[in-house]
Amino acid sequence: MHTNYLLKLKDIKEGLALTLRFNKFIIRYWKIQVLIFMLGNSSMVLGLVNPYIGKFILDKGILGRSPEALLGYSIVAAGIFVVGLILSLTYDYLKNYTVVKVEADLSREVFRKIKRQSLGQLQTLPSAISLFRITNDISNASTIINVILVHFISVVLKIIFITIIILFLNPLLLGIILAYQVLVLLRVGIVSRITEMLNRLSLRQSEIIYKKLNNFFSRMYLHKVFGTVARESREYMHHFFDALRLNMRGARLRVQIGLATSLVDKVFFGLISFIGALLVIKGRITFGTLSAILMYISQGIVAYSALTGLAGQLVVNRVPLERLSTLLDQPEEPGVSRVGTHKPADIREIKADDLSFGYKPGISVVSGIHFVIPAGAHVGLVGYSGCGKTTLISLLLDLYEPQKGKISLGGIALDTIDHGYQLQNIGVCLQEPFLFDTSIAENILYANKRAARGDIIETLRLAEATGFINELPETIDAQIGEEGYRLSQGQKQRIAIARALVKKPQVLILDEAMSSLDSPTEEKIIANIRSNFPQSTLIIVSHRISAVRGMDAIYFMAGPNRMYIGTHDQLLKDNPLYRDFFSTQLGSA
Ligand SMILES: Nc1ncnc2c1ncn2[C@@H]1O[C@H](COP(=O)(O)OP(=O)(O)OP(=O)(O)O)[C@@H](O)[C@H]1O
Ligand SMILES: [Mg+2]
Structure with a gap:
C-alpha cells in the first residue's frame, strides 16, 4: 500500500517526456528564454555573493572593529541587493510574459486541431467538459511547460554553486547537509504522489460539476415541466460539496505537510547552527563563516524545495498535459483534413x-x-x-x-x-433550428454576412415569417433569447429556413425543417421556395x-x-x- 504513495523515477521521467513534447512552444521564444536564463542566474549569483559579504561585514567590520570596512562592505551589499531586486523583478515579468504567449500559441494549436476534427470525434466529449478542458488544461499546461527548462537549469546551477561554496567554507557541515537532502527527496516524492492523486480526483469532480451545471441551466424549461428543479439543483449541490470536501482534504493535507516540513527544516537548521556554533567556539571557523553558511543553507533549502517541487509538478500536472497530448495526437479524419481545390460552377447534380x-x-x-x-x-x-x-x-x-x-x-x-x-x-435546415441568442437579423446573417437588410426581409417572407415578426416591436432586430426561447418552435423553424435561403444556395436541403408547422403553412413555404428557386x-x-x-x-x-x-x-x-x-x-x- 505505502509504495503507492512513493513517487517513482519512472513517474518523473514520464512527466518530463510529456513536458518536453511541448517544448516547441517555448523554443519559439528562445531569445526571451535566454534573457530570462541570464537574468535569473545573474540575480542568483548576486544572491550568492551577499552572504559572503555578510561574512566580511561580521568578521572584518564588526569583530575586526573597523568602521571603514563596515561602511564599505555594507554599501556594496546594499548595492548588490538593489541590482538583484531589479533583475529578479524583470525576470518575473518576462516569465509571465512568456506564459501568456505560450498560452496563446497553445490555444491556437488546439483550435487548429479542433477545426480539423470530424464531427464524430468532436461529439465524443460533452460540450461542458470540452469547455472545462479547453480553459483549464491550456492554462495549466502553459505554466508548467514554461517553468520547466529554464527554471530547472537555474535551480540546479544554484544548488551546485551553494554546495561548492559550503564545501569551501566547511566540508564537515556540507556532509551533514547532504545527508539531510536525501531525506528531503523522499519527503517530496511522497507529497507529489499524494498531490497527484488528489489532483486527478478533483479534476474529475470538476468536470462532473461543469456538466451538471450546464445541464441544469440549459434545460431549465424541462426541469420546470418535470418538476425536477429542486432535485437537479440538489444533485448539483451534492457534487459541488463532494468537490469542496475534496478540496478541503487537499488543503488540510497541504497544511499538515507544510507544518511538518517546516518543523523538520527548523530542527535541522537548529542542529546545524548548534554544531556550527561549537565549531566557532573551538575556533575552527569564524563567526562570519558560520553566519554565511547559515544563510547559504536557507537559500539552499529554498532552491532544493524548488527543484524537488519542479519534479513534483511534472508529475502532478501530468493530467492536463496528457489530455492535451491525446487531443493533439488524434488522427485527422481524411474528410476533414483533405484539401479539395475544385470549385465547380454547378454542383446541383x-x-x-x-x-x-x-x-x-x-x-x-x-x-x-x-x-x-x-x-x-x-x-x-x-x-x-x-x-x-x-x-x-x-x-x-x-x-x-x-x-x-x-x-x-x-x-x-x-x-x-x-x-x-x-x-x-448548399443551404441546410434541420429539424432542430439551433438559433443563437441574438437578434433575428443576426441569426440570418450567420449564413451570409453580406446579406442586405432587404435580402433578410425577403427570405423571411419566403419562410412565411413576416406575419409574426411584424408584430414584434423591433421586428427583425428583436432579440430572441437563448436557443430562441422567446419564439414558438414553428417560428424558430421559419427563421432557420430563412437562414438557409439567404445563401441563395444551388442545393437546398430541408431535413424535417417544418415538422412543427401546420400543413397549410408548410405547403405555402414549399410553394414559395419552389417558385423562387426553380x-x-x-x-x-x-x-x-x-x-x-x-x-x-x-x-x-x-x-x-x-x-x-x-x-x-x-x-x-x-x-x-x-x-x-x-x-x-x-x-x-
Ligand atoms: N452520430 C451518430 N453516432 C452513432 N449512430 C448514429 C449517429 N447518428 C445517427 N446514428 C444512427 O444511425 C441510424 C440512422 O440515423 P439517422 O439520423 O440518419 O435517421 P433518420 O432517417 O434521419 O431518422 P429520423 O426520421 O428519426 O430523423 C440510426 O440508427 C441512428 O441511431
Ligand atoms: Mg433525421
Missing part, C-alpha cells in the same frame, strides 16, 4: 455510387446504394425514422467519410471539391405526405441497401412498401 457508411463497424446505415438527383430537381426523401435520411444528408455535406463508394456533385467527386466552397453553395436542387425530408406528394420525384429509403425512386403516384401504384409506409396518412386523407 447529386450522384451516389455504391455508397456505404455506418457509425459503428459492422453496422451499415447505408450499404452500396446508387442514386442520382438531377440538377434542379425538387425531390422528397422519405423513410422510417432511423432509416438514415439525416445520415445520408451528412454524407452529402461531407461531414463523414463514406466507407465505400463515392458521392459527386455536378459530376465532380466530393473529395476533390473545396469544402468551404461546397458548404457555401433552378436549385431541393431535397425535402418529411414524414408528411402533403409535403412530398407534389415533388418531381420521391427517394424512398426502405433499407440500408434499398432506395426506391419514382413519383409519388408511381411508387404508390408499384411499391407495396411505400404504400405501407404512407398507409395511415392515406387512410385519413
Whole structure:
C-alpha cells in the first residue's frame, strides 16, 4: 500500500517526456528564454555573493572593529541587493510574459486541431467538459511547460554553486547537509504522489460539476415541466460539496505537510547552527563563516524545495498535459483534413455510387446504394425514422467519410471539391433550428454576412415569417433569447429556413425543417421556395405526405441497401412498401 504513495523515477521521467513534447512552444521564444536564463542566474549569483559579504561585514567590520570596512562592505551589499531586486523583478515579468504567449500559441494549436476534427470525434466529449478542458488544461499546461527548462537549469546551477561554496567554507557541515537532502527527496516524492492523486480526483469532480451545471441551466424549461428543479439543483449541490470536501482534504493535507516540513527544516537548521556554533567556539571557523553558511543553507533549502517541487509538478500536472497530448495526437479524419481545390460552377447534380457508411463497424446505415438527383430537381426523401435520411444528408455535406463508394456533385467527386466552397453553395435546415441568442437579423446573417437588410426581409417572407415578426416591436432586430426561447418552435423553424435561403444556395436541403408547422403553412413555404428557386436542387425530408406528394420525384429509403425512386403516384401504384409506409396518412386523407 505505502509504495503507492512513493513517487517513482519512472513517474518523473514520464512527466518530463510529456513536458518536453511541448517544448516547441517555448523554443519559439528562445531569445526571451535566454534573457530570462541570464537574468535569473545573474540575480542568483548576486544572491550568492551577499552572504559572503555578510561574512566580511561580521568578521572584518564588526569583530575586526573597523568602521571603514563596515561602511564599505555594507554599501556594496546594499548595492548588490538593489541590482538583484531589479533583475529578479524583470525576470518575473518576462516569465509571465512568456506564459501568456505560450498560452496563446497553445490555444491556437488546439483550435487548429479542433477545426480539423470530424464531427464524430468532436461529439465524443460533452460540450461542458470540452469547455472545462479547453480553459483549464491550456492554462495549466502553459505554466508548467514554461517553468520547466529554464527554471530547472537555474535551480540546479544554484544548488551546485551553494554546495561548492559550503564545501569551501566547511566540508564537515556540507556532509551533514547532504545527508539531510536525501531525506528531503523522499519527503517530496511522497507529497507529489499524494498531490497527484488528489489532483486527478478533483479534476474529475470538476468536470462532473461543469456538466451538471450546464445541464441544469440549459434545460431549465424541462426541469420546470418535470418538476425536477429542486432535485437537479440538489444533485448539483451534492457534487459541488463532494468537490469542496475534496478540496478541503487537499488543503488540510497541504497544511499538515507544510507544518511538518517546516518543523523538520527548523530542527535541522537548529542542529546545524548548534554544531556550527561549537565549531566557532573551538575556533575552527569564524563567526562570519558560520553566519554565511547559515544563510547559504536557507537559500539552499529554498532552491532544493524548488527543484524537488519542479519534479513534483511534472508529475502532478501530468493530467492536463496528457489530455492535451491525446487531443493533439488524434488522427485527422481524411474528410476533414483533405484539401479539395475544385470549385465547380454547378454542383446541383447529386450522384451516389455504391455508397456505404455506418457509425459503428459492422453496422451499415447505408450499404452500396446508387442514386442520382438531377440538377434542379425538387425531390422528397422519405423513410422510417432511423432509416438514415439525416445520415445520408451528412454524407452529402461531407461531414463523414463514406466507407465505400463515392458521392459527386455536378459530376465532380466530393473529395476533390473545396469544402468551404461546397458548404457555401448548399443551404441546410434541420429539424432542430439551433438559433443563437441574438437578434433575428443576426441569426440570418450567420449564413451570409453580406446579406442586405432587404435580402433578410425577403427570405423571411419566403419562410412565411413576416406575419409574426411584424408584430414584434423591433421586428427583425428583436432579440430572441437563448436557443430562441422567446419564439414558438414553428417560428424558430421559419427563421432557420430563412437562414438557409439567404445563401441563395444551388442545393437546398430541408431535413424535417417544418415538422412543427401546420400543413397549410408548410405547403405555402414549399410553394414559395419552389417558385423562387426553380433552378436549385431541393431535397425535402418529411414524414408528411402533403409535403412530398407534389415533388418531381420521391427517394424512398426502405433499407440500408434499398432506395426506391419514382413519383409519388408511381411508387404508390408499384411499391407495396411505400404504400405501407404512407398507409395511415392515406387512410385519413
Ligand atoms: N452520430 C451518430 N453516432 C452513432 N449512430 C448514429 C449517429 N447518428 C445517427 N446514428 C444512427 O444511425 C441510424 C440512422 O440515423 P439517422 O439520423 O440518419 O435517421 P433518420 O432517417 O434521419 O431518422 P429520423 O426520421 O428519426 O430523423 C440510426 O440508427 C441512428 O441511431
Ligand atoms: Mg433525421
